[in-house]
Amino acid sequence: MNKFPRSAYVHIPFCHRRCFYCDFAVIPLGNKIESSQGYGSKTIKEYLHFLYKEILSIKHKSPLSTIYIGGGTPSILCPQQIKDLIILFKENYGLDYGAEITMEVDPASFNQDDLYGFINAGINRFSLGAQSFNNQILQNAGRRHLREDVEKCCLWLKKTYDSGLIKSWSLDLIQNLPLSGFREWQEDLKKTVNFSPPHISIYDLNIENGTVFKKLIALGKLQLPSDDDAFRNSESTNFILKGSGYSRYEISNYCLPGHQSRHNRVYWTGLGWWSFGQGSTSSPWGEKFTRPRISKEYKKWVINQCENSLDSSLVNKGFLYRELDEKIMLGMRLREGVDIYKLFAEQKWEKKEFEINLRSLLKEWEMYLESGLLVRNGNRFLLSDPKGMELSNQILISMFKWWDKIN
Secondary structure (H helix, E strand, O other): OOOOOOEEEEEEOEEOOOOOOOOOOOEEOHHHHHOOOHHHOHHHHHHHHHHHHHHHOOOOOOOEEEEEEEEOOHHHOOHHHHHHHHHHHHHHOOEEEEEEEEEEEOOOOOOHHHHHHHHHHOOOEEEEEEEOOOHHHHHHOOOOOOHHHHHHHHHHHHHHHHOOOOOEEEEEEEEOOOOOOHHHHHHHHHHHHHOOOOEEEEEEOOOOOOOHHHHHHHOOOOOOOOHHHHHHHHHHHHHHHHHOOOEEEEOOEEEOOOOOOHHHHHHHOOOOEEEEOOOOEEEOOOOOEEOOOOHHHHHHHHHHHHHOOOOHHHOOOOOOOOOHHHHHHHHHOEOOOEEHHHHHHOOOOOHHHHHHHHHHHHHHHHHHHHHOOEEEEOOEEEEOOOHHHHOHHHHHHHHHHHHHHHO
């Protein structure tokens, strides 16, 4: 029987407003969160009540080695609410010594006193959602904060890290936002490395259905960087960050030595994880399950979990199962790539079927191996850096086509 998951994601869906690129399960609260009621707003209190019920619904578990509090905007909560959440896990799951406990923070939603309050609550790693240092770019993306807010938060986080109060912190940027040409993107990268965050996440802008950006594109009112600018942006990302001592350990993530995100590696290496909160996805035993994205439906679901029975995906099945294509896709995101022979062996194919399927996959990948986008090192296959990682979709699409053919 497999060990129980050692990681938990917690979704805090509240935001002041929805950013123009966002399609996450969020609850925009407007400015009422800043009213005299503040952190005690009925909406937040009610959500936390159901969130706690869901967390407590899992009866059999092991101590956690990572917790990730994401959103939304978790820093809308007050330090005491974050402390209560961590205590809930500590008392009902247990926490490993040295557990990594990460919290996402938004530059416009916390002050220095809040930061120290979050640290005292038990947070030892922060992820700052900067997205850009350029005020015009931020405004056009629907962000509430300004460059000055980001710089101030970076100084606070750097100070707490340098003094040993936290283990690490990360800064998030979005590549190829509207108005972010080659010059603007280089300025964002240079400002970032000046603050020396131990970890940097660089996400490509994706235009999702239902977002403001999607509607503006349909109206012909959104101008994105040209393909040439987008490619140059990617090249400069790799050049500037590597030249500043960062290594690219995953397609979208760079870090200084010893600062990989332990929690996110759980996803990429195919291990199981708990997940709690509206719209979040768990996969403790290999089967993914996404909770309702609508508040009313999520609350009904929690009540049903507590009063009737847990969803089957949350019950220990004694095995961790993932489709081979998903294992390859997740593993190829990492710098070390995947051991194809080991993954094939797990399929328990007959020798002839093993050999036929391997030959057909290598045929699909032949052009990428020849061009250097894909590298073979014995039984291990990995994306070259930077070109293979930048063009990873092409390689993964060819793998998915192969998987469809053999099934």
